[in-house]
Amino acid sequence: MSLESFKKIINEGKLTCPKCKKAIKQFDKYVERMASVWDGAGDSHTETEGSLVTLICANDGCSFKERTEYWDNYLSDD
Numbered sequence: 001m002s003l004e005s006f007k008k009i010i011n012e013g014k015l016t017c018p019k020c021k022k023a024i025k026q027f028d029k030y031v032e033r034m035a036s037v038w039d040g041a042g043d044s045h046t047e048t049e050g051s052l053v054t055l056i057c058a059n060d061g062c063s064f065k066e067r068t069e070y071w072d073n074y075l076s077d078d
Helices: 003-011
Strands: 026-040 043-056 065-068
Touching: 003 026
Parallel strands: none
Antiparallel strands: 026 043, 043 065
């Protein structure tokens, strides 16, 4: 998933905090994990292996913060 797609998920409130059950509002240190990169004969390609991000709830009274590659576990069904 690209950084722009992840920003959209956060802005739409689609990630739910497991502690307070409200939408996660912030994130930090987003990284695309690379599986392979190759370049040759005028053709280049990269393959990603997922993304790693620090999720920050940022709701009043909630201190949830987690660095995870399994952020999709927090996606809400809405």
